[in-house]
Amino acid sequence: MTTLPLPFDGHSVSDATRAFLQRDHLLFIDGAWRDASGDGWMETRDPATGLVAARFAIGEAADVNAAVVAARNAFDGGWARSQPAYRAALLRRLADLMQRDAQMLAELEVIDSGMPLFIASLTVSNCTEMLHYYAGLAGTIEGTTTTPPAHVTHDAEAITYTLREPVGVTAHIIPWNVPLSMAVLKLAPSLAAGCTAIVKPSEETPLTALALADLIAEAGFPAGVVNIVNGTGGTVGAALAGHPGIDKVAFTGSTATGRRIVEAALGNLKKVTLELGGKSPVVVMPDADLALAIPGVAMATYFLGGQNCMAGTRIFAHADIHDALVDGLVAFSQSMVVDHGLAPGCQIGPMVSPAHGAKVMGYIARGLCEGAVLRTGGERLDRPGSFIAPTIFTGTTPDMGIVQDEIFGPVMAVQSFDTLDIDAIAAMANNSPYGLSGSVWTTSLSSAHKIAARIRSGHVSINCHGAVAHNIPFGGYSQSGWGREFGRESLDNYLETKAVTARL
Template sequence: MTLNFDPRAKATTLYHGEFRPMFIGGKWVAAQSGDVMQALNPATGEVLATVPRGGAADIDAAVAAARAAFEGPWSKFSPYERQCVLLRIADLFEKHWEELSVSDTLDMGLPITRTLANRRRVIGMLRFYGGMATALHGEAIDNSIPGEIVTFTRREPVGVVGAIIPWNAPTAASIWKIAPALATGCTIVLKPSEDASLTPLLIAKLMQEAGVPDGVVNIVTGTGAEAGARLAEHPDVNKIVFTGSTLTGQAIARAGVANLKRVSLELGGKSPIIVCRDADIDKAVPVAAMAVFVHSGQICIAGSRLFVAREIHDEFVRRVAEFAGKLRIGHGIEAETEIGPLINARQAGKVESYIKSGSDEGARLVAGGSRLTGELYDGGNFIAPTVFGAVSDKMTIAREEIFGPVISAMPFDTLDEVVARANATSYGLAA
């Protein structure tokens, strides 16, 4: 991708270690406790900014603001007026896309070429849901009971939505939650990941500029254990939506069931890539490799299980390993970077433990396998793109979501066999 601006120059204008308040009821506020968290650049370890460490009291305030907005001005907006708001937001995203992309890169490490490339998808979502605001209708239903009876349905907003998003796609994940809520006339309290809170706060500014009424969109920064848990259990939240780990999703489901709120979960994945013996290897190698490495493996649909026909398995794995070794790893803000850092030292350590388990359980390490060090990488959380061959289905690296740049390659003999093996997982999501 050719860039028509200097991302490094843009980055210097965004964050300078300052305090960035959260957004509740149309106001920019600190946590009621006064506690703060540091927002770190995962490529360098530098402090980009500090944000409030919101807790239960802040969630309560945000839910109250969302309820007041739902029962107040927002419920009086017609579908057409909601559509206009969403389209104004889309226009502002067009105008500020470079800023949002650079913020995402600084906040969570994804290379700038990747964050910029999300433009069509994210802005397209805003425009799509803008269109849906006027396209949601009830229906008349034929009644089998004799008599002058008319049966019909009417779509009404659920109410206050609580949304908890992960750190691996701050802009996209925010819009996936906010846009449908606004289109349907709901209000929302969004809790971003404590590891990537800065871009959602920029998004709140654009919502305000677009004319979203106070309290319709609220952003509470904080930890999952404090702010997230309170949002999931809050009795005045009508629906909770969550994207993240399966373990956390189970806890959120239990909290939601306690007061019968609606729950939507997008959880972990262990997606398969299947390469048959007649595949075009030149085309298949980069596709299979980047299905994992594109986001340093930090994406729930990563194709981390690579099934390859036995006749071509060794050659294909060798080619994938060569491809992995040529990838440019570095700071996401550099235009030439192809693979960025992991989000934090804790995640890097987790990935290292999976790599060790792969070797300990007998998998053959053919590429990567180590943490990167040296002047470019010191201070950051970089793991070399890693490829294992001779993996069995019973190995930990083949069964569990790693959320890192690790491919587990496994041979197969027949299509029926590989389909059964691909489906033999507790995870859902992508195939």
């Protein structure tokens, strides 16, 4: 049993959260909590204080194998052929349980990842909506009829139809930045399609996935349908990606890790969905409404402290409004509340770990060395945890590391431009190996749609940024990934199409 120095940084948490944290967390395999095959344990820490939040067992390749066997048995044992209404009812029951325990789930998300409580609470709400959405789609899985081939029908009647069938056993490798949302957005369509699942939460932020396992069991999902295996990427993640019993891997994380997953998946040519890095452009035209653009552009960069893949960190400001925009962004940045995620009014929490904080500070130092002008921020706050002040660089050029690399922190790089040529503006925005998100800020309907059409990203917003939801497909071009999550497209990722022709 873990002894914890609660409350965190002087902020109280619910009794349910305290009780959950003080458990020793095991692996959830075949509907039961199990010891790991090895004797390894890890600690997860509150990134705002550095205090230990909980301890959890670390899985090995043998545990992955046990989870695959359990998932395959559940798939073959009836889950794949279960009625869509049955799967939908379980998803809705899980949504209701998440809503019941919303406070605990939100607090765990804050304590594990450092995100502000208002974002964590919104995340829980979004997850319940997602479960209800895919519960509704479960009943829409259907095939078609089509014309049979001529060589069959030349002397007989025939019929050809298609079936949509679940892919099989799926593995879900979850990042640390919004762990609960990432787990649910992968599990919901997979389960709605009739697949079984193995989830590997990040070793940085395992808590909400473990809490989710309790609710999955309470909701009544059959044993083996969902399994949670804690562990490191090098051991558990690699074992899942390369396991011949896994039919599909869904991964969110860095582009470098995504490449390794693709290589590991070659053994049995398993299907792979990848949502990878981003360096999203934010284009602010001379006619933009600055009262709307200044807070919108700031939060495009600073949402989750910049620790999100669609963060708009490359700001292209037309020369006519560049100075006014930057002055407004500096003032907004300096007014933001940087604090423990549980603190009232917190807008930016800490970086997830000291190591990640050091990486972000390294990029800030690199920006200064490369000649960028620091307008605000750029320092680590003098307090426990890895808190970095919202940071703005101007005078940046396309070749700088802070412009090209995904920093994953509260660091904004502003570039000025003076053209109105739409193709030239799009070329600036597209000067990146990534293509995940982006936004355009203008009062010109024509300019907005022309630029949005030319930005090579899977998602573009106009006069807002990161306008994603459970019903809107999301994914990337180029090195930002393969496939789409959210929306109907995500359900399709977990379905095979089988054609059947019958000579009558």
